[in-house]
Amino acid sequence: MGHAGRSLLEHTVVVPGAATDFIMFPGHSDPVLQQGPFPLPKKNKRELEKVLSVCNFPAIFIAHEIPKWSWRGDPTPFIVPPHPKDSVRLSQALGSLASGLLSVLQAPVIAGRQLAPAAGAGAGLLGIVFLPAAILTLGLDPLVIGALRTPKMNMWQYFVLTGWRW
Amino acid sequence: MSIDLAQFMSKTSVYENLPVPFSPALRRATWWGIGLCGFSFLVYLLMFRGWAGSWDAERVFLVLGNQFNSIVSWIESISTLLVTLGLLGFIGGLALVGWTHGLKQGTRGWHVVAFVVVAMGFCCALPFIWLITIGAINLIVGIVMGIVMLVFGLAAIALIMAFMFGAIGST
Numbered sequence: 001m002g003h004a005g006r007s008l009l010e011h012t013v014v015v016p017g018a019a020t021d022f023i024m025f026p027g028h029s030d031p032v033l034q035q036g037p038f039p040l041p042k043k044n045k046r047e048l049e050k051v052l053s054v055c056n057f058p059a060i061f062i063a064h065e066i067p068k069w070s071w072r073g074d075p076t077p078f079i080v081p082p083h084p085k086d087s088v089r090l091s092q093a094l095g096s097l098a099s100g101l102l103s104v105l106q107a108p109v110i111a112g113r114q115l116a117p118a119a120g121a122g123a124g125l126l127g128i129v130f131l132p133a134a135i136l137t138l139g140l141d142p143l144v145i146g147a148l149r150t151p152k153m154n155m156w157q158y159f160v161l162t163g164w165r166w
Numbered sequence: 167m168s169i170d171l172a173q174f175m176s177k178t179s180v181y182e183n184l185p186v187p188f189s190p191a192l193r194r195a196t197w198w199g200i201g202l203c204g205f206s207f208l209v210y211l212l213m214f215r216g217w218a219g220s221w222d223a224e225r226v227f228l229v230l231g232n233q234f235n236s237i238v239s240w241i242e243s244i245s246t247l248l249v250t251l252g253l254l255g256f257i258g259g260l261a262l263v264g265w266t267h268g269l270k271q272g273t274r275g276w277h278v279v280a281f282v283v284v285a286m287g288f289c290c291a292l293p294f295i296w297l298i299t300i301g302a303i304n305l306i307v308g309i310v311m312g313i314v315m316l317v318f319g320l321a322a323i324a325l326i327m328a329f330m331f332g333a334i335g336s337t
Contacts, residue, residue, distance in 0.1 A: 026168035026169075027168045027169040027173075027174050028168055028169050033174075033177060036179075037177055037178055037179035038174070038177055038178045038179070039178070039179050039180070039181035039184050040178045040179070040180065040181055041180075041181045041182065042180055042181070042182055045175075045178060045180060048171070048174075048175060048178075049175065051171065052171050052172060052175055055171075056170055056171050056172050057170060057171040058170045058171075059168040059169075059170065060168055060169055060170065060171055060173075060174045061168060081181065081184075083184065083186040083187070084181060084182050084183075084184055084186060086182065086274075087182070087184070087186040087273070087274050087277070088186050088189075090274055090277055090278075091186060091187075091188055091189040091192055091277045092189045092191070092192075094189075094192050094277055094278070094280070094281040095188075095189040095190070095191030095192030095193075095194075095195060096191060097281065098191065098192055098195030098196070098199070098280075098281055098284040098285075099191045099194075099195055101195070101284060101285065101288045102195055102198050102199075102284070102288070104288070105202075105288060105291055105292065105295055144174075146171055147168070161171075166181075
């Protein structure tokens with residue numbers, strides 16, 4: 001897309017959708033970026049580095065998918081990325097395995113719980129093999145959009161540089 | 167005006183390396199692991215460098231005294247390793263707690279370190295648990311034998327008294 005004159009996206013813009021809305025922030029005012037470094041998945045980071053090696057877009061905008069009408073309040077809770085699923089699963093699996101180890105130690109002390117070590121160790125192994133698929137928060141769809149101004153026509157051109165689902 | 171792509175890239179991090187909260191089970195187990203490492207360090211340092219080696223369990227224990235002595239001898243032979251392991255686990259665990267602000271959250275590497283601390287505590291405490299198990303077995307056997315002896319003793323006293331009163335009554 002493109003338009004003439006000043007950048008359309010100097011302010012926050014809401015793009016309504018059928019089931020969800022998109023909220024677009026200029027790079028400097030993105031709530032995630034204001035809290036600290038913007039987390040990019042490795043794959044998307046590589047993609048953007050490739051883009052940067054070819055062209056440095058003078059303006060960056062970030063679009064986030066949010067629940068319908070949530071932009072009327074504070075959409076930040078829907079924008080903050082969830083914890084990395086792999087790390088959460090790893091923590092849960094290690095926790096199960098560690099609990100299994102400790103139950104082995106407790107078994108001789110606690111009478112009547114002879115089956116605890118087997119159950120605990122089994123649960124730990126199951127935690128490793130069948131990693132729990134709990135997803136803590138709703139996945140969002142950020143998009144990184146680059147804008148280029150064409151001097152000849154004095155128009156801004158917008159390009160979706162990368163996008164992903166958390 | 168918005169930032170450009172180069173500025174944006176300089177303000178990014180890798181999503182997969184973001185710190186995540188420790189799972190409740192791992193947090194609880196890590197505290198246990200640190201405690202076990204510290205406890206084991208003190209026990210092995212104080213106990214097996216001192217009186218435990220000269221203590222003969224066979225004279226005190228009713229059963230498995232020989233096995234107890236064997237385990238104590240084995241632990242004595244590897245006590246340096248266990249003391250070192252306990253100390254490293256304890257110090258490492260404290261460093262982990264400090265670095266993660268009380269095991270609140272950390273990157274994947276810190277979660278693995280937490281599990282290693284638990285494993286070190288497990289390895290340190292396992293030999294000691296065997297000794298406690300043998301001690302508990304002896305305690306149970308001692309209580310059972312005490313009850314049996316008490317019952318037999320009371321029965322014997324009752325028989326003797328019955329015999330005596332019977333003998334007195336008959337005269």
